[in-house]
Amino acid sequence: MDNVIGLEIIEVVEKAAIASARWMGKGDKNMADQVAVDAMRARMNQVHMRGRIVIGEGERDEAPMLYIGEEVGICTQENAEAFCNPEELLEIDIAVDPCEGTNLCAYGQPGSMAVLAISEKGGLFAAPDFYMKKLAAPPAAKGKVDISKSATENLKILSESLDRAIDELVVVVMKRERHDELIQEIRAAGARVQLISDGDVSAALSCAFSGTNIHALMGIGAAPEGVISAAAMRALGGHFQGQLVYDPAIVKTKEWAGKTKEGNLAQLQAAGITDPDKIYDAHELAKGETVLFAACGITPGVLMKGVRFFNGGARTQSLVISTQSKTARFVDTIHMFEKQPRSIQLV
Numbered sequence: 001m002d003n004v005i006g007l008e009i010i011e012v013v014e015k016a017a018i019a020s021a022r023w024m025g026k027g028d029k030n031m032a033d034q035v036a037v038d039a040m041r042a043r044m045n046q047v048h049m050r051g052r053i054v055i056g057e058g059e060r061d062e063a064p065m066l067y068i069g070e071e072v073g074i075c076t077q078e079n080a081e082a083f084c085n086p087e088e089l090l091e092i093d094i095a096v097d098p099c100e101g102t103n104l105c106a107y108g109q110p111g112s113m114a115v116l117a118i119s120e121k122g123g124l125f126a127a128p129d130f131y132m133k134k135l136a137a138p139p140a141a142k143g144k145v146d147i148s149k150s151a152t153e154n155l156k157i158l159s160e161s162l163d164r165a166i167d168e169l170v171v172v173v174m175k176r177e178r179h180d181e182l183i184q185e186i187r188a189a190g191a192r193v194q195l196i197s198d199g200d201v202s203a204a205l206s207c208a209f210s211g212t213n214i215h216a217l218m219g220i221g222a223a224p225e226g227v228i229s230a231a232a233m234r235a236l237g238g239h240f241q242g243q244l245v246y247d248p249a250i251v252k253t254k255e256w257a258g259k260t261k262e263g264n265l266a267q268l269q270a271a272g273i274t275d276p277d278k279i280y281d282a283h284e285l286a287k288g289e290t291v292l293f294a295a296c297g298i299t300p301g302v303l304m305k306g307v308r309f310f311n312g313g314a315r316t317q318s319l320v321i322s323t324q325s326k327t328a329r330f331v332d333t334i335h336m337f338e339k340q341p342r343s344i345q346l347v
């Protein structure tokens with residue numbers, strides 16, 4: 001799978017990132033999202049694969065999305081039988097977030113990116129559009145920290161695993177009312193908190209690389225983003241655990257204000273989730289034999305630069321991670337928009 005689509009999926013995230021970046025700083029998060037969705041879909045439909053979207057995104061906040069169950073790939077085009085034999089093409093499942101951090105993009109803030117994860121059919125957990133409690137940590141702490149332990153206990157374990165004092169640890173937490181106590185606890189334990197408004201995929205991913213000065217992600221974000229983060233963390237050998245959250249009183253968001261715990265539990269049951277309290281590790285959320293992850297920076301982030309436009313083109317930076325080739329590949333691309341570019345700029 002790696003060789004066949006590895007290179008093509010770089011372009012899928014690049015196209016989405018470029019489209020979204022044109023709306024960077026314009027204050028319109030839906031447009032930033034919509035153009036990324038359209039660009040991702042268009043490029044995906046040229047890839048030689050039989051793909052199925054298992055995680056789209058947007059139901060929760062009614063954002064534009066690639067639909068769950070949507071089929072993508074070259075064989076979904078009109079007259080496809082004239083130039084491809086579906087039986088010969090790879091059947092794969094895809095989790096996408098064409099613009100992860102729509103607010104970040106709309107308001108010109110760091111950390112938004114176009115992102116996707118791919119595995120063979122059945123290889124990715126088809127997470128419902130719920131919330132998820134998450135714990136991400138560096139490879140050295142994998143299997144040692146535990147989402148069922150308190151933040152204080154996990155910080156002690158992290159400190160031992162990384163051989164650094166607790167006050168040398170930085171934990172990323174989303175700035176949300178639901179995290180007020182968690183933030184207090186982390187600070188009381190002596191660690192430092194980096195608050196983010198959005199973009200917890202980037203935060204989870206950053207934990208896997210030493211040198212980012214991010215040592216853990218704690219707290220509750222969205223479940224679809226949890227699966228995408230898990231795919232990357234599995235391939236990188238980092239720690240990732242997730243647990244669905246179904247109680248609106250814990251989540252404390254206006255989106256869930258009208259929901260009930262009982263209603264949410266019934267929804268999970270209907271989705272085939274028999275144990276709503278299950279703690280999933282990265283290998284369960286992204287269990288396929290081969291897992292690919294690709295991201296392209298929209299705005300500048302910890303790991304990737306954002307899209308930089310010049311007259312007639314743009315430069316992007318992407319990251320492709322593969323369990324098959326055991327690589328984390330940073331890809332730097334200059335895109336030429338005109339047939340005869342006037343100049344190709346190293347921006």
Ligand SMILES: O=C(COP(=O)(O)O)[C@@H](O)[C@H](O)[C@H](O)[C@H](O)COP(=O)(O)O
Binds near residue numbers: 063099101253255
């Ligand atoms: O920041 C995020 C928003 O993603 P997007 O809608 O694609 O721009 C994600 O990283 C978070 O995981 C998540 O969606 C967020 O935490 C949801 O929580 P809330 O904003 O409190 O509803």
Ligand SMILES: [Mn+2]
Binds near residue numbers: 057100225
């Ligand atoms: Mn997102």
Ligand SMILES: [Mn+2]
Binds near residue numbers: 033098100101
């Ligand atoms: Mn998004």
